[in-house]
Amino acid sequence: MNGERSSFPVHRSLFSRRSLMIRRASVLLLITLFLFACKTTSDDPNARAKRGAGAGAAAGAVVGAVVGNQSGNNRTGAVVGAAAGAAIGAAIGHRMDKQQQELQQIPGVEVTRPAENEIAVGLTNDILFDFNRADLRPEAKSTLRSLANNFRQYPDEVITVEGHTDNVGSPDYNQGLSERRANSVRIYLIDESVPSSHIEARGYGESRPKATNSTPEGRQLNRRVEIHIRATQS
Structure with missing residues (x-):
C-alpha cells in the first residue's frame, strides 16, 4: 500500500x-x-x-x-x-x-496574398467564358498557359480552383455552373502538365460574392474564378 x-x-x-x-x-x-x-x-x-x-x-x-x-x-x-x-x-x-512577384507579371490576373503561405489569383469569368458557358474562350488559354508555366516551377504546392457566380438565375443552376467552370480551368491546367494530384476544383455558386449583386459592375466582379495556391513544407 x-x-x-x-x-x-x-x-x-x-x-x-x-x-x-x-x-x-x-x-x-x-x-x-x-x-x-x-x-x-x-x-x-x-x-x-x-x-x-x-x-x-x-x-x-x-x-x-x-x-x-x-x-x-x-x-x-x-x-x-x-x-x-x-x-x-x-x-x-x-x-x-x-x-x-512572378504571377503579378502575367496580364489579366489579380494576385493577392490572403495568408503568409497562400497566394490567390483572380480571373473574371468574362475573360474566361462566354455567357452561360463552361468551355474556355480561346483568348483565355494564353493566360492559363502562363499560369501553368509558373505552377510547374513550384511542384510542392497544393492548388484549388474555385468557381463563383453572381445571383442571376437559380442557386442550383449557379452552383452547377460554377463547378463546371472551375473544372474546365482545372482540366486545362492539367493538360498543361500541372500534376493532377496537386490540383482540385470546387464550385461555390453565388454563395461567396466579393461585391454587391445589385449593380452590373458588382455582378461582373462576382462572376469569377479564383486559383488558391497553398505552400507545403516540402
Missing part, C-alpha cells in the same frame, strides 16, 4: 512539469509572433519571409519543447525545434514572395 501511495505524487509531479513546460512554450510562441509582426513592415521586401521565419521558429520551439520534455531535455528540444521551424518558415516565405 505504501508503494502505491508514493507513486501517485511522482506521476502528479511529472504531469505538472509537463503542463508548465507546455504553458511556457505557448507563451514563447505568442511573444515571438508579436515581435516579428512589429519588426516587419510592408515596406520591407523580405517582410513575409521574416514573419514566416518567426512563426516557424515559435511553432518549432513549442513542438521541440514538448518533445524534449518527454525525453528529459526540453531546453535542447526547444532550441532545435525553433531553429528548424525558422528555416522552414523563412524558406516558404521567400518562395511564396518570389512566386507572387
Whole structure:
C-alpha cells in the first residue's frame, strides 16, 4: 500500500512539469509572433519571409519543447525545434514572395496574398467564358498557359480552383455552373502538365460574392474564378 501511495505524487509531479513546460512554450510562441509582426513592415521586401521565419521558429520551439520534455531535455528540444521551424518558415516565405512577384507579371490576373503561405489569383469569368458557358474562350488559354508555366516551377504546392457566380438565375443552376467552370480551368491546367494530384476544383455558386449583386459592375466582379495556391513544407 505504501508503494502505491508514493507513486501517485511522482506521476502528479511529472504531469505538472509537463503542463508548465507546455504553458511556457505557448507563451514563447505568442511573444515571438508579436515581435516579428512589429519588426516587419510592408515596406520591407523580405517582410513575409521574416514573419514566416518567426512563426516557424515559435511553432518549432513549442513542438521541440514538448518533445524534449518527454525525453528529459526540453531546453535542447526547444532550441532545435525553433531553429528548424525558422528555416522552414523563412524558406516558404521567400518562395511564396518570389512566386507572387512572378504571377503579378502575367496580364489579366489579380494576385493577392490572403495568408503568409497562400497566394490567390483572380480571373473574371468574362475573360474566361462566354455567357452561360463552361468551355474556355480561346483568348483565355494564353493566360492559363502562363499560369501553368509558373505552377510547374513550384511542384510542392497544393492548388484549388474555385468557381463563383453572381445571383442571376437559380442557386442550383449557379452552383452547377460554377463547378463546371472551375473544372474546365482545372482540366486545362492539367493538360498543361500541372500534376493532377496537386490540383482540385470546387464550385461555390453565388454563395461567396466579393461585391454587391445589385449593380452590373458588382455582378461582373462576382462572376469569377479564383486559383488558391497553398505552400507545403516540402
